[in-house]
Ligand SMILES: CC(=O)SCCNC(=O)CCNC(=O)[C@H](O)C(C)(C)COP(=O)(O)OP(=O)(O)OC[C@H]1O[C@@H](n2cnc3c(N)ncnc32)[C@H](O)[C@@H]1OP(=O)(O)O
């Protein structure tokens with residue numbers, strides 16, 4: 001029996017959603033560089049769910065439908081107000097709220113293709129409203145209703161801040177959403193597929209995936225990158241700080257990858273965005289510190305940055321609270337989770353691998369009263 005730790009290199013399914021071949025990432029065969037440079041997030045979501053880029057009419061219909069579905073039941077926000085807010089991480093709030101959202105969807109338990117697609121749209125639309133609603137509620141503010149006529153990225157920032165964002169801010173969030181949308185069989189996507197392969201419901205699949213994304217070895221790394229950059233504080237501290245982490249054998253958040261060995265193709269886009277945005281805010285030190293960390297980690301450990309590294313200084317430059325970085329990842333990645341769940345339902349088989357038993361054998365049962 002194979003015993004590959006962490007299932008490294010194991011091919012667990014076929015998929016036509018996205019591919020990583022020779023360190024090149026494509027969504028449905030389209031290169032990530034083209035999508036990042038030219039696509040709206042709505043186009044990418046359509047692509048992931050329909051295996052084709054939309055024409056103008058299809059995109060308009062899809063985008064309008066998406067924005068129309070953004071409103072969430074008031075009960076979701078009423079419950080959020082009862083959370084022990086000071087101790088609740090936004091990813092935990094999101095996990096709870098998405099699970100709760102399923103209670104208000106009368107089609108939640110249907111797994112046929114048409115219903116599943118409708119649920120996918122509702123989840124994609126409402127996740128942005130939930131993340132931004134919680135961000136406001138915990139600061140004593142009321143959630144902001146989505147606005148028709150704004151794009152998905154613009155609506156995200158509008159609902160977060162209560163004012164219409166600038167074009168540079170919309171472009172940055174749009175590109176970040178495009179870059180995070182899907183990534184083959186990463187841990188959270190695999191989690192979603194394992195869950196729904198039991199023919200469990202869509203909301204259970206997405207709730208499980210959010211739980212997996214939350215961890216620091218996966219989506220949770222971006223928040224920790226910003227904590228590290230903040231602790232470093234100045235470029236002149238980088239060398240000593242990172243050296244100490246090496247000496248203590250601590251992982252440097254935002255570096256390394258299970259699949260990419262020569263570098264994550266998404267990172268350069270985020271690095272460019274970080275440069276641009278930190279120059280706009282005047283806080284170029286976050287970009288400078290990041291570059292200095294990259295130089296040291298790459299030179300001494302041969303580990304290139306992954307998608308989480310430069311996204312930290314990008315989101316920080318947009319004035320976003322650091323603990324919302326991973327929820328933004330979820331707002332994007334739900335598009336990929338949805339695509340994979342639709343693919344799994346369409347040709348399902350229970351996912352149930354084996355474990356190689358390494359525990360004790362031939363134990364003799366001793367009655368309770370006779371045990372030491
Ligand atoms: C969206 C995403 O999920 S991208 C990934 C986000 N996660 C992070 O950025 C967290 C930091 N990175 C890591 O922990 C890892 O690189 C992972 C989890 C991404 C990939 O892990 P794996 O493929 O299991 O690699 P593994 O953890 O076994 O590391 C292999 C070797 O590289 C080292 N290494 C890997 N990543 C790092 C890192 N970020 N910092 C320091 N050393 C590292 C390990 O210590 C290990 O060294 P060793 O062989 O001397 O023990």
Ligand SMILES: O=C([O-])CC(=O)C(=O)O
Nearest residue numbers: 182183185186187258307
């Ligand atoms: O693929 C992975 O293992 C992690 C990752 O980069 C992602 O989910 O975007």
